[in-house]
Amino acid sequence: DARVTQTPRHKVTEMGQEVTMRCQPILGHNTVFWYRQTMMQGLELLAYFRNRAPLDDSGMPKDRFSAEMPDATLATLKIQPSEPRDSAVYFCASGPTGSSYEQYFGPGTRLTVT
Amino acid sequence: SQQGEEDPQALSIQEGENATMNCSYKTSINNLQWYRQNSGRGLVHLILIRSNEREKHSGRLRVTLDTSKKSSSLLITASRAADTASYFCATVLLTGGGNKLTFGTGTQLKVEL
Numbered sequence: 203d204a205r206v207t208q209t210p211r212h213k214v215t216e217m218g219q220e221v222t223m224r225c226q227p228i229l230g231h232n233t234v235f236w237y238r239q240t241m242m243q244g245l246e247l248l249a250y251f252r253n254r255a256p257l258d259d260s261g262m263p264k265d266r267f268s269a270e271m272p273d274a275t276l277a278t279l280k281i282q283p284s285e286p287r288d289s290a291v292y293f294c295a296s297g298p299t300g301s302s303y304e305q306y307f308g309p310g311t312r313l314t315v316t
Numbered sequence: 317s318q319q320g321e322e323d324p325q326a327l328s329i330q331e332g333e334n335a336t337m338n339c340s341y342k343t344s345i346n347n348l349q350w351y352r353q354n355s356g357r358g359l360v361h362l363i364l365i366r367s368n369e370r371e372k373h374s375g376r377l378r379v380t381l382d383t384s385k386k387s388s389s390l391l392i393t394a395s396r397a398a399d400t401a402s403y404f405c406a407t408v409l410l411t412g413g414g415n416k417l418t419f420g421t422g423t424q425l426k427v428e429l
Contacts, residue, residue, distance in 0.1 A: 206358075245359075245404065245419040257414055286391050293358055303347055303408050303415055305357035 204228045206308035214314045220282040225294030237293040284315045328426045335392040336426025337423040339405030346408045351400045395427045
């Protein structure tokens with residue numbers, strides 16, 4: 203049963219610290235997405251990769267956030283320095299390309315910045 | 317504002333009743349999808365309807381799409397307590413968006429025994 207995995211599931215950190223979240227997409231999927239979910243803003247797309255190349259990161263605060271795909275099995279989202287307003291649940295999703303558009307979500311990383 | 321707006325924001329029904337949720341969007345789409353999110357979990361894809369389709373069924377789910385009104389509805393028939401979750405519509409743009417999904421605000425469904 204193929205699934206998207208994310209680590210860590212929970213992270214509590216102090217303001218100013220670096221946070222790294224990791225995602226393993228489903229094998230064979232070549233699109234990867236990072237979303238942030240908060241009560242106030244709902245689900246927001248932060249970054250979007252296809253074949254490991256970033257296609258769209260317009261939803262991401264560039265000064266502190268960065269997203270990469272070092273290889274096809276790993277996507278990372280980093281926040282440096284973290285701020286309390288970054289507290290949210292961060293989801294990674296992957297999907298096949300072609301005419302299939304559905305996305306498969308990981309369980310999320312719940313980030314709390316104090 | 318977000319591409320998709322959902323109505324109602326919250327819905328409470330009795331087990332066995334039908335639940336209907338609506339979604340409106342603003343620009344031309346390639347397809348529209350519905351996802352479910354249980355509390356504290358990731359989103360799960362339920363159904364996809366393409367812009368040239370008007371209605372689609374999957375088990376107890378029925379989705380309609382009216383591109384002239386830029387709206388969609390999700391009907392869950394014979395609801396069960398296990399259907400309690402948040403439901404989101406998401407759209408893929410007709411052009412320029414690639415595979416990106418833009419999510420609506422969601423409807424919180426509670427099915428009571």
